[in-house]
Amino acid sequence: MRRRSHILRHLVMALVCALMLIPFYWVAKTAVTNENIYAYPPRILPLKPHLYNFVDVWYLIPFARYFANSVIVSLIAVAGNIVFNAAAGYALTKNFAGKRIVVLLFLSCMLIPFQATIIPAYLVSARLGVLNSYLGLALPLLSTIVCIFVFKAAFEAIPASLQQAARIDGLGELRILFRIMLPLAKPAIATNIILSFIWSWNAFLWPLIITRDVTMQTLPLGLARFLAYVEDTTGALYAFVCMVLLPGIIVFLMAQKEFIRGLTSGATKG
């Protein structure tokens, strides 16, 4: 009887997974389809699969430029996240006056969705003179509250005797953080990298607001622009979608565990 319930559950799960995967398949299929993509009934398997659409993407839009912009912004965001979050997380392991207030402040900031700040955030960036620049694109993403707490938890798990030993040896706090604590908190670093990378890689609304030139636009913007330009008429759009989704999928599959740990620790621990 137990066996039968297992088979039933496998069937249900297989169905659910199929529903989750069909959209990917449909787009991938369209991207390699040669014939008219509007033909009815659509073919389930492409007749003569080919990669022309992917080549088209290179000619129709400055894909390399969008890609480079996305990579640069993400690199800035990831670097900022590691340094700033580690520093803040380390500070939170210490006792100091007003610590409760700082923690409370961080936690309440988490409830403010970025989308609810766009108007003043734009004005702030304008005053700082970082509109339409890489720094401006990355600035709001440079620190993540969830990741600060991930670092704090990781540092607290490191035996205090190590810090004391380092201090007796005359290491300064900055060195203790970078030479002793960070190397021992590799899982926390991985979580930081993956979370901040995915968030900056996918960011759309913020770049939409603060970039003016095509030369500064990131991949999501390029995608939206291309969509507005060609509508749904060409398979190249779906080739573009595949080219954008693939890096995300690969990064996620490589670091799934760290990603999920970051999300759940953020969600369950504040």
Next chain:
Amino acid sequence: MNTAPPQRAGVAGSADAVAPPVRAADWYRRKRTREAMLVACFLLPSLMIFFLYRILPLGWNVILSFEYWSPLKAARFAGLDNYAEMFLEDDVFWQALTNTLIFILASPIAILLALAVALAVNSDLKGAAIYRTIIFLSYPLMSVAVGIVWRWLYDERGGFINFVLRGTGLIKEPIPFLQSFGWALPSVILADIWQVVGFYMIILLTGLQSIPQHLYEAARIDGAPASARFLRITLPMLRPSLFICAVIGILNSFTAFDLVYVMTGGGPAHATELLVTHIYNMGFGETRFDYAAALTVVQFTLLVILTFLANRAVGGNAGSVESA
């Protein structure tokens, strides 16, 4: 240990207090100021970012909402004019508010789906990890790309959904899902559920795994049927996770901007307009920053009220984030 007041931390927790007693107080004071400086320096970058891009905007929104202001024009006090316009004259606002509420009210459906999946995946099922990965895969992907994927699925001619519905004989004529006033919002919501359901599942799985097994064993010994075990143990123990899911569902009405922007642009005839897209259009389409700020204040208030209600609904203090 962390809760000890900082004044006493130096004296009480010192095993190395062998220094001369007269100098000790002095030494500790200096050490304390040095540590305070250090903590401040370490916290400063993060605090600056959150101040500039979270806290300051929150206040600035409120101020802007009571002003007539646009770039290049001096601010004038507007009183409640922006709000009066919103509530009395702006039909799009009411449409967007309704749509946002529908969007939020649809999230329990996704949460229930996720709960069912989480329960199935949580057990001793072989291959559960693979199922989990596949279901979660859509969450970390770029919403703009996901929006285009779903646009294509809903397409009248080349779309998978119309293809299946027509192929199975459920409909005779293709439905232009995203172009029809009635279908557009449910269609966008379905795409959103597809993307976010894996996240709910992960949260609920973490919750399920934190339930002590001995509760179930005790219940089994007492002869409680599976339904009772679920209702009396699983559900109550899952309340914190369910609350988090509810909050994510509420926040989702903000983050769905990308999907709506790409799939329908708020149309047709504002059928899929959300508050967040209306804010964007007002602010950056029509450069009415003051009015957009007022809209933001209303949406943020809505968010706080709904979060509070969700907290009450799961029995209070479920989101006791303080214990972090």
